[in-house]
Amino acid sequence: MSSAAAVIVGDLSKWARRLAGPLALLACLLAAPAASAESVLGIPCEARADGIRECVADGAGQRVPSWDGVPLDVDVFLPPASIEGPYPTIVYLHGFGGAKSGAEVGLAARGYAVVQYSARGFGASCGLVTSRLGGGCERGWSHLADLRYEPRDTQHLLGLLVDAGVTDPRGIGVTGTSYGAGQSLMLATLRNRVAMPGGRLVRWRSPNGTPLRIAAAAPNWPWSDLAAMLVPNGSTLDYLKRNPYGPRIGVPKLSYVALLAAVGGTLNYFALPGTDFGSDAYGWVLAFVAGEPYGDVHRRIVDEIRTRHSPLGIDPRFKVRPAPVFANAAWADDLTTPTEILRWRNAVLAKWPKAIVDVYLSEGPGHPRAAITGSSAGLTRLQHEFWDRHLKGKKGKPLGIRTVTQACDGAAARGPFKTRTWAAQHPGEVRFRDAAPREVSGVGDPVNGALTDPVVGVVSGGCATTGASDAPGTATYRLPPAPEPGYTVIGSPTVRARIDAHGPAAQVAARLWDVSPNGRQTLMARVAYRPRTDDARPQVFQLHPAGWYVRPGHVVKLELLGADQLYVRASNGPFTLTVSDLELRLPVREKPRSVPGVRRPAPPLARTGKKVPKRQLFVER
Numbered sequence: 001m002s003s004a005a006a007v008i009v010g011d012l013s014k015w016a017r018r019l020a021g022p023l024a025l026l027a028c029l030l031a032a033p034a035a036s037a038e039s040v041l042g043i044p045c046e047a048r049a050d051g052i053r054e055c056v057a058d059g060a061g062q063r064v065p066s067w068d069g070v071p072l073d074v075d076v077f078l079p080p081a082s083i084e085g086p087y088p089t090i091v092y093l094h095g096f097g098g099a100k101s102g103a104e105v106g107l108a109a110r111g112y113a114v115v116q117y118s119a120r121g122f123g124a125s126c127g128l129v130t131s132r133l134g135g136g137c138e139r140g141w142s143h144l145a146d147l148r149y150e151p152r153d154t155q156h157l158l159g160l161l162v163d164a165g166v167t168d169p170r171g172i173g174v175t176g177t178s179y180g181a182g183q184s185l186m187l188a189t190l191r192n193r194v195a196m197p198g199g200r201l202v203r204w205r206s207p208n209g210t211p212l213r214i215a216a217a218a219p220n221w222p223w224s225d226l227a228a229m230l231v232p233n234g235s236t237l238d239y240l241k242r243n244p245y246g247p248r249i250g251v252p253k254l255s256y257v258a259l260l261a262a263v264g265g266t267l268n269y270f271a272l273p274g275t276d277f278g279s280d281a282y283g284w285v286l287a288f289v290a291g292e293p294y295g296d297v298h299r300r301i302v303d304e305i306r307t308r309h310s311p312l313g314i315d316p317r318f319k320v321r322p323a324p325v326f327a328n329a330a331w332a333d334d335l336t337t338p339t340e341i342l343r344w345r346n347a348v349l350a351k352w353p354k355a356i357v358d359v360y361l362s363e364g365p366g367h368p369r370a371a372i373t374g375s376s377a378g379l380t381r382l383q384h385e386f387w388d389r390h391l392k393g394k395k396g397k398p399l400g401i402r403t404v405t406q407a408c409d410g411a412a413a414r415g416p417f418k419t420r421t422w423a424a425q426h427p428g429e430v431r432f433r434d435a436a437p438r439e440v441s442g443v444g445d446p447v448n449g450a451l452t453d454p455v456v457g458v459v460s461g462g463c464a465t466t467g468a469s470d471a472p473g474t475a476t477y478r479l480p481p482a483p484e485p486g487y488t489v490i491g492s493p494t495v496r497a498r499i500d501a502h503g504p505a506a507q508v509a510a511r512l513w514d515v516s517p518n519g520r521q522t523l524m525a526r527v528a529y530r531p532r533t534d535d536a537r538p539q540v541f542q543l544h545p546a547g548w549y550v551r552p553g554h555v556v557k558l559e560l561l562g563a564d565q566l567y568v569r570a571s572n573g574p575f576t577l578t579v580s581d582l583e584l585r586l587p588v589r590e591k592p593r594s595v596p597g598v599r600r601p602a603p604p605l606a607r608t609g610k611k612v613p614k615r616q617l618f619v620e621r
Contacts, residue, residue: 040076041160051080052108059124059131066120067156070140073124073131074117074157075100077108078166087113088171088215088391089161091154093180097263099123104175110384112391113166115157119150119179127268141269143279145179145226145309148195151186155194159206169206171391173216175383178336178367181219181327182226185311185344188217188323199308201315214323216390218383221336221366222327224312224344227305229336230257231288232568234508234529234541236339238422238492239604241350241618242316243343245306249298251507251528252288254569255455256335256367261285278304291572292505311344322348324356326386326399328379330366331406332462334454334526334567337544339492342422346618353621358386358399359422361547363406363413363462368454369523371461377404377416401425403490405547408463408522409514414488414549417589421620426491426587428598430556432479433583440508440577442473443563443570452511452523453566468513468521468557475560475579478515479586482550483596489550491587492542493525495558496609499539501531503575509564510543515555524548524556528568531577538581538609558584 039045043062045055055076057063063071079087090112092104099118108114118125121142126132132140143149154174161167174184192213193201204212223229225245228236233250236243261281264270273282277300284301307313327341338361345357360382364374382399389396401422404415419425443449448471451457452464470476493512501508508529513521525546531539550556560579563570585602592600606612 040078040166041074041164043074043076045076045078047081050109051082052105053078053081054105060134063124064157064160065136066153069136070120070126070153071134071136072117072120072153072157073100074115076161076166077105077114079108079111079113083111085113086162086165086168087111088173088387089113089115089158089167090173090175090387090391091115091158093154093174093176093183094119094122095177096179096260097122097268098179099127103177107384107387112387113161115161117157120153121269123268132269137269141271141276141279142264142281144281145183145186146278147186147190147308147314148197148199151183151190152194154183154187155204155212159210159212162206162210162212163208169210169212170215172212172214173218173387173391174214175218175220177220181222181336182224182311184217184219185222185224185325185327186314187214188325189311189314189318190214191320191323193320195314216324216326216386218326218386220327221329221333222344223336223340224310225306225340226310227302228343229340231302232528234527235607236343237494237540237542237604237607238339238342238346238545239618240346240612240616242347242616245302248530248532249294249302250530251563251568251571252291253335253528253567254289255453255566257285257289259455278308289569291569293573312347318348318351321352321355324390326358326360326383328360328362328376330364330370330374330462331361331525331545331547332363332370333366334369335367339544342545345422349620350618356398358401360399360402361545362404362415363547368458369452369460369462369464374462403547405488405490405549406462409465409516409520411549411551415547417490422491423620426589426601428487428588428590428592428594429601430479430487430586430588430597431583431599431602432477434477435581437578437580438475438560440473440475440560440562440579442471442561443565444471444474444559444561445469446565449565449567452526452564456566464523465520468515468519473562477558477582477584479556479584480597481553481555484552485595486549486551486554487595487598488589489524489546489548489586490589492545493587494540494542494585494605495582496538496540496585496605497582498535498580499531500535500578500580501533501575503573504533505571505573506531506533506575506577507563507568507571508541508577509561509568510541511559511561511564512543512546513557513559514548514550515557517553521557526564526567528564540605540607540609556586
């Protein structure tokens, strides 16, 4: 009899061990793998018609106490009884404001144990008011992906399953979407460590002492720096090894911050304002929604979010090589932009060149503007193959970078384009220069702002299209029409310019458009940038990555505004901006000289406009 089967039958196996001789042998035979599982972690199991054994908690008496006693609503799905354990195990972590779901249950038929649970403070894990009636929920509020709480909950559950003989300690994987994706990346970064309440990292062991580690992670739409995701300052450059948040607090994504606070706090459990600074969701939101001036409190919030609620803050020097990762994101995702995974990937590979960080960027699925219900060709198959390689030991090679362009305005998606490195995705570059000074004083056309807002304009499905007229108070630049056969933007468009900014609340919102000959324009990329106000040197920033085919005759248009409303918050204080000596660099899939106007990429620039020092430049080996 397998050890996994003996544990799964729970009370029956305990009874059997008390007997001697023939009765003990008979009990083992009855508990052979062909028999249905009775319970896992105290949760009753039943066999489905397809053979998968589902152990679904009732959200009340069958909850599993976490490491600090907070009751968690957990489901476990086991392979058919004919497959002997212990099993490679995948934990699925849900999105913000959600609860446990059956997104990955089908993997049980492929020989995996699948675990899903509601994160603390959500669903029946103390989120719903009715779930707090029993003991254990006094401090069971959401800690907003604090590495000392939510990731540790996942580690604790996995440790229990290893000790129960259900989970193979050599085959542990984590996955999730959005909120759960960031936690998946956190667990991949922690790998074989667990965070104590004071923040100290110690070796991860099961309650019975078995050493554990994450073998692989497959986050869907992940974030790596929660502060940069929610209050961006536009400081990331995708060719640098490290991209710290920077000295200036950025610009809140107002539509998303307000939505997440409303969705997360309506039916779930958040700490009362002022009771726990490390998880004070309401206090954080109120502080940034109020806008400038930003002071010590805001800097303290940013520091808290970056150090304890972000994968990049766990181990800034990556002393331990992270687990293999296969992440996917959408070009049009205005919340967890592709910048998030690329920033983490650079930092990891700069320290661990042989680490595995595979990335798939496409037109969906993702947060709006992207379509939540969208699909990426072959993604499910690629994820299954990834799990098989890293959790079952099957042969295969890393995927590297795989991209598929957006399909908007009648254009077909192009790709997949497969390369080993991110730089190889864009061997060419289209450059544009305009030295004339332009004044930026307005927020553009309010209709365009509403149509491009990811929440208000959710119906766009990633293809936000508006009229192409230029709004007063904006700086607008038009490139020459694309020649035959067009070119394919794959990467982060880079802007270098002198920005004469006056006022501590100054901000620059950049939008990149594809203007059709019919006078309509579709949004390709955007970013919110907090400029320096010294005007001593040129400034360099990048828009979030785009995957876009510019058809012959179409015009690429760069629009600079004083705020990208309704998407980001307009500044409270007045400011003036003059932009001059502008250069726009478009990274393209086409090779130099293969299309008129496509050149060899120019040397990368530091944020000050100077050449990037070699020690800071990220070059994949």
